Structures are given as structure tokens and as C-alpha cells.
Amino acid sequence: MWQDIKAMNATSSALFGLVALALFAAGLWWLAQRPMFTLKVIRIEGADAQLRHVNPLTVRGTALPRIKGNFFTANLETVRAAFETVPWVRQAMVRREWPNQLIVTLEEHTPLGTWGDDGRLISVKGDVFTVNLDEAEEDGELPEFGGPKGSEKEVVARFQEMHQWFAPVDLTPESVHLSERYAWMVKLDNGMAVELGREQTRTTLRERVERLVSVYPQLVARLQNRIESVDMRYPNGLALRASGMAFGSGTKKK
Numbered sequence: 001m002w003q004d005i006k007a008m009n010a011t012s013s014a015l016f017g018l019v020a021l022a023l024f025a026a027g028l029w030w031l032a033q034r035p036m037f038t039l040k041v042i043r044i045e046g047a048d049a050q051l052r053h054v055n056p057l058t059v060r061g062t063a064l065p066r067i068k069g070n071f072f073t074a075n076l077e078t079v080r081a082a083f084e085t086v087p088w089v090r091q092a093m094v095r096r097e098w099p100n101q102l103i104v105t106l107e108e109h110t111p112l113g114t115w116g117d118d119g120r121l122i123s124v125k126g127d128v129f130t131v132n133l134d135e136a137e138e139d140g141e142l143p144e145f146g147g148p149k150g151s152e153k154e155v156v157a158r159f160q161e162m163h164q165w166f167a168p169v170d171l172t173p174e175s176v177h178l179s180e181r182y183a184w185m186v187k188l189d190n191g192m193a194v195e196l197g198r199e200q201t202r203t204t205l206r207e208r209v210e211r212l213v214s215v216y217p218q219l220v221a222r223l224q225n226r227i228e229s230v231d232m233r234y235p236n237g238l239a240l241r242a243s244g245m246a247f248g249s250g251t252k253k254k
Contacts, residue, residue: 038070040100047107053088053135054106062086071100079104087131090123111136112156113143113175126153144187147178154178158205162186165209169216190225197233208232 044051044059066082067074076094083092083104091107109129115122120130122145136142147155155178162173166188175187184196184205194212196205212232219227219240226243 038100039067039074039102042067042102042104043097045103045105047091047093047105051106051108053108053131054086059083059086067102071096071098074102076102088129090125090127090129111142112159113145115152116146122152122156124156126156128152143173144175145177148180148182151178158184161206162209165206166213169213171216190227192227193229195229195231195233212238 042064044054044056063079063082063086067079069075074096076096079094079102080092083089083094083106086106088108089106090109093105095103097103109121109123109127109131110125111121111131112124113122114120114133115128119133120128121133121136121142122128143159145152145155145159155176158178159173159176162176166173171192172189173186174189177185179185181198183198185193186196187193194209196208199205209232212230215238223242227240228243229241231239
């Protein structure tokens with residue numbers, strides 16, 4: 001008999017607890033639906049500085065229609081993904097601010113150059129993205145880059161290294177391309193194209209550029225800036241083409 005009473009008391013306590021929990025959850029749901037928690041402000045900030053390219057009209061048309069719910073129910077991951085579909089946005093971070101605001105911090109792409117032949121751009125961090133090219137070239141024409149899929153960050157890294165390698169002769173890379181066979185070619189700001197070939201070791205490219213840099217002043221003195229292209233795929237020499245003439249020595253490597 002006493003066991004039956006204890007069982008009944010335990011069951012009653014459990015039922016009471018479930019009812020209380022349900023009432024509490026219903027109260028929270030009711031509170032969360034109050035008008036004071038309707039999203040009234042979505043504030044957009046730049047991650048490091050003032051946003052330069054993100055257009056408010058584009059944000060309004062692209063991201064805002066995809067935001068659903070209120071302060072409590074809006075899915076922050078969905079909001080983040082919505083803003084990352086906006087042109088020029090590299091990354092978005094979203095947080096709530098009591099009682100009815102969302103704060104969205106945007107990081108813009110910083111364009112480094114064009115990528116391939118289909119109008120895409122590549123950023124200084126090696127991300128490929130698509131925007132209006134005229135907007136990207138407001139400050140001047142961008143360098144050209146290209147390479148197999150997945151090589152974007154490697155090409156950007158090589159471009160930055162080549163800036164240092166060619167600096168002793170005051171030459172600046174204007175385009176860097178990596179072929180499907182993973183051979184490198186760079187075009188410099190004096191119009192000269194340099195074939196560097198494939199990397200046999202980690203120092204292959206740097207050594208070939210250093211070899212060119214060491215003889216470049218003599219070449220310029222002799223050919224009077226008429227050099228069109230230089231092929232450095234030779235272990236101990238080079239081949240070059242100048243206006244109306246060609247020179248070469250050594251045995252070429254790929």
C-alpha cells in the first residue's frame with residue numbers, strides 16, 4: 001500500500017514538473033513574440049575601416065529579404081550567409097544587440113588583379129570573386145593572374161615574392177601565370193615576358209630570377225630596352241628575343 005502511495009506521489013510530481021516546464025516554455029515563447037523584439041535595426045560596419053565597395057542598395061536587395069524572425073528567432077548563420085552573397089563581401093560576422101538590433105561586421109575583398117579570362121578577380125588573400133571590373137579598377141588597371149584551379153593562393157604568394165626578386169633592377173611584375181603543366185611565366189612593367197619554367201626545387205624560380213637580374217643591366221646596355229622576352233629555362237644560360245633579333249645559349253629545361 002505504502003509503495004502505491006509513493007509511486008502515485010512520484011508520478012504526480014513528475015506530471016507537475018512537466019506542466020510547469022510547459023508553462024514556462026509557453027511563457028518564453030509568448031515573450032519572444034512581443035513587438036518590442038521585432039528587428040528594427042540592422043547595423044552594418046566595416047571590419048577594419050569604412051566600407052568602400054559594398055553598396056547599400058545591393059545589400060537591401062540581396063541580403064535583407066533573406067532575414068527572417070526577430071531578435072530571438074533570427075538564425076545568425078542564415079543572416080551571415082545572406083550577407084556573404086553580397087558582391088565585394090569576403091566574410092560577415094553577426095551578433096545580436098538588445099533588444100531589437102543585429103550588428104553585421106563585413107570584411108571586403110581587396111582586389112589584387114584579374115584571374116583568368118572570364119572576368120573574375122583575385123584578392124590579396126588569394127580568394128577568387130566576381131564583381132564589376134570597372135569598380136575594381138577605379139584606382140588603375142589591375143595586374144593579370146592565371147593558373148589551374150586550386151593554385152590561386154600559390155600564384156599570389158609567388159607574385160609577392162617576385163616583387164622582391166626583381167626590385168634590384170627596378171622592375172615590377174604586371175602579370176603572373178601558372179600553366180596547366182605548372183610552368184611559370186611573368187610579365188614585367190617594361191613589357192618584357194620572362195619564362196621561368198617549372199619548379200624542380202623550392203629555390204628554382206628565385207635562382208633563375210637572380211641569374212637574370214645579375215645580367216640584366218648588361219643586356220639593357222647592349223639592346224637598348226628592346227627586349228621582348230627572356231627564357232630562363234636553361235641551367236647556365238638564357239634565350240631572349242629583342243626587336244628584330246634573338247639570342248640563346250645553353251640547354252633548355254622545362
